[in-house]
Amino acid sequence: MKVCITARAAGTDAPVEQRFGRAPYFVFVDTETGKSESVENPLVDAAGGVGPRVAQLLAEHGAAVLITGQVGGNAARALEAGGVKAYAYRGSGSVADALAECTAGTLQPLSLS
Amino acid sequence: MKITIASGKGGTGKSTVAANLAYTLARSCEVVLVDCDVEEPDLHLFFPASAVDVPVTTPVPEIDPARCTLCGECGKFCHFGALSVLKDRVLIFPELCHSCGGCVLVCPQGAVREVPRTVGRVACSRPLPALTLISGVLNEGEVQAPTVIKAAKMLAEGHPLTLYDASPGIACPVIETLEGSDVCVLVTESTPFGLHDLRLAAEVAERVGIPAGVVINRSDGQDEATLGFCRERGLPILMTIPFSREIAAVQNRGGLICRDLPGWEERFTGLFSEIVKIAGVSL
Numbered sequence: 531m532k533v534c535i536t537a538r539a540a541g542t543d544a545p546v547e548q549r550f551g552r553a554p555y556f557v558f559v560d561t562e563t564g565k566s567e568s569v570e571n572p573l574v575d576a577a578g579g580v581g582p583r584v585a586q587l588l589a590e591h592g593a594a595v596l597i598t599g600q601v602g603g604n605a606a607r608a609l610e611a612g613g614v615k616a617y618a619y620r621g622s623g624s625v626a627d628a629l630a631e632c633t634a635g636t637l638q639p640l641s642l643s
Numbered sequence: 644m645k646i647t648i649a650s651g652k653g654g655t656g657k658s659t660v661a662a663n664l665a666y667t668l669a670r671s672c673e674v675v676l677v678d679c680d681v682e683e684p685d686l687h688l689f690f691p692a693s694a695v696d697v698p699v700t701t702p703v704p705e706i707d708p709a710r711c712t713l714c715g716e717c718g719k720f721c722h723f724g725a726l727s728v729l730k731d732r733v734l735i736f737p738e739l740c741h742s743c744g745g746c747v748l749v750c751p752q753g754a755v756r757e758v759p760r761t762v763g764r765v766a767c768s769r770p771l772p773a774l775t776l777i778s779g780v781l782n783e784g785e786v787q788a789p790t791v792i793k794a795a796k797m798l799a800e801g802h803p804l805t806l807y808d809a810s811p812g813i814a815c816p817v818i819e820t821l822e823g824s825d826v827c828v829l830v831t832e833s834t835p836f837g838l839h840d841l842r843l844a845a846e847v848a849e850r851v852g853i854p855a856g857v858v859i860n861r862s863d864g865q866d867e868a869t870l871g872f873c874r875e876r877g878l879p880i881l882m883t884i885p886f887s888r889e890i891a892a893v894q895n896r897g898g899l900i901c902r903d904l905p906g907w908e909e910r911f912t913g914l915f916s917e918i919v920k921i922a923g924v925s926l
Contacts, residue, residue: 577722579736582739589728608729608734608736611732612729612734
């Protein structure tokens with residue numbers, strides 16, 4: 531399963547970014563292989579409509595789970611329609627920390643609707 | 644002649660100037676007053692009358708699922724996030740769409756077509772024998788102000804004398820309002836904020852290539868900074884309205900100072916003469 535974590539920089543040591551659409555990086559971690567891929571957000575300075583476009587980016591990378599601080603209404607609709615489960619991480623830890631908490635089942639699901 | 648009344652800063656008195664100028668001019672000729680502040684139109688408060696509504700629509704995409712192969716081209720093309728191509732369907736966010744039509748063009752399957760969506764309305768009324776009021780009204784939650792402004796301006800086309808009351812700021816709605824105007828009246832107030840935004844608005848008028856002049860509203864008599872700026876930029880002062888409790892009282896009850904206070908009809912007639920001078924065109 532692929533998990534996407536919003537991050538301030540590349541790599542699993544990077545701090546988690548609370549914003550979804552405007553996150554500087556998306557770190558995709560394959561929980562089976564443990565391999566990670568960091569994708570720079572091309573929409574970080576876009577004018578608007580970022581949420582649904584980033585949701586499409588997640589769909590393209592095959593993410594089934596998202597860990598982030600919060601998501602807006604349009605992004606939530608796109609994520610829900612795309613079958614992505616979103617979890618809230620409000621701590622100040624790294625991508626790896628957030629993923630560990632998610633795996634341990636201590637993260638609350640983000641209500642998308 | 645087409646006159647835009649703009650300001651940069653909000654609350655400087657655009658609508659006051661537009662309403663009083665329109666009333667004064669309508670005493671002697673046909674005038675069309677267009678409320679282009681479509682997010683918060685207020686000119687109807689000065690001119691209560693029953694209105695006829697015309698809906699304003701904008702084209703938005705619709706996907707034919709039978710033809711769509713979920714290739715993702717439309718979603719990649721859209722700069723506004725109006726289409727999300729997911730695994731099993733295309734999600735459309737009509738309120739994010741700017742109606743550019745690009746998704747229709749890039750779809751290799753011809754699966755996208757455009758359907759109209761209502762984003763606002765234009766209300767037309769005849770509050771005085773020689774005054775037509777056309778108010779653009781953008782529906783709540785919508786962002787396409789320029790679409791409604793365009794529709795309102797189109798309904799006013801063909802009239803010899805039109806006043807456009809712009810929205811505050813200097814963004815797309817103001818530029819849409821300014822397009823095609825012969826002259827721009829910038830209403831300011833003698834505060835640091837008023838001057839700051841006057842600077843921006845004057846620059847916009849200059850870039851769009853429209854001659855401009857300034858009305859100083861709520862003047863406390865200490866307008867040196869504004870006067871200095873106008874001198875430096877070659878902007879004529881068309882009129883000064885003093886900071887006065889009497890004027891505020893008329894304004895607050897939805898009255899018109901040119902009708903309710905002595906001497907002001909003449910002063911607004913004078914404002915029009917000044918506008919004609921800088922416009923370089925006649926009626």
